[in-house]
Amino acid sequence: MPNKPAAPITMDAVYAAPGYLFRRMQQIAVSIFMEECKAFDLTPVQYAALVAIHTHPGIDATRLSAVIAFDRSTLGSVIERLLAKDFIERKPAPEDKRIKLLYLTKSGAAILREIIPAVERAQARMLEPLNPADRKTLMGLLAQLVDLNNEASRVPLRAEDALEHLGKGG
Amino acid sequence: MPNKPAAPITMDAVYAAPGYLFRRMQQIAVSIFMEECKAFDLTPVQYAALVAIHTHPGIDATRLSAVIAFDRSTLGSVIERLLAKDFIERKPAPEDKRIKLLYLTKSGAAILREIIPAVERAQARMLEPLNPADRKTLMGLLAQLVDLNNEASRVPLRAEDALEHLGKGG
DNA sequence: TCTAAATTGACAGTATACTTACGATCTAGG
């Protein structure tokens, strides 16, 4: 078979490209989240970190990065900001001097409780323009795609097995 | 009606949240793009900027930001990097001393031609785990959602009317 | 015409997101 002729270079090709749509949607999602949650001064990433620390008290930074699927280096500054806001605290692990364990403070637990409704409003708003059936279809396909592409990302999600050394698993 | 009881705070709720899935998918998409295009030393954003400048020679930075839907401030450094790599050039506009017009250099036009196959491979890989019907469904719904949410983002896309003052419209 | 408002590009500041590298520490193998 002959090669396909080169397509003309157009913006329409960019607008229809998966990568472009993913980037736009992420921009929009962050924008909506920040708008709904601006009273709490928490970013989406900081929120995810708080939930993970709430769910796994005493987790360390490396495992936290696996549980919320983002880079360890990035996480360092996220943790510092949460420490500065007094939403989490960090304690040395008695049995391993390299590790620092993370816990929610009272203030962190409180803001987590209070922010939930705003987060839920934000999540709902992101999908609001679609009808309920389409929302379900989109989320289902996207969840599949993210899962099947997990290894393609630089920081794959390791929800369960990342915690094996914390006394919760195998 | 009574309020819904507060749902427990779990990571599963985070993993299923639209905002989380959009962020993960964006991370994965960038990772795949960079992998396929690493020989060209171009980021997804720099690629989009090159295509836009190719399509609209003599565009200025403000209109460019509207055409690819990203922030003017961010764009400043993107333009500087493209200038440093000698992929674009910047000329003052004769009729308006504030404006600097952007053009591809020969080297910029060349790399744009050469990178296209790698970009197409990257876009295909992002959707590869889904079957063709599901790919189409996902892209259709996502394109709809991005379009309908356009105004929710801080930098709405203004593909056409952003160019009215360039002698292409109105 | 002359000033007030808008526009343009630049800058500083914050927050992801990634890379590579490094010292401290732990663990396994010999």
Place this chain on the structure above:
DNA sequence: CCTAGATCGTAAGTATACTGTCAATTTAGA
């Protein structure tokens, strides 16, 4: 026991992505 390799947190460097603000310039209205 003692070193090789792995792991932990940290740091420096690059690149988006956004918030403001600012000066220079243009435009519109009184």
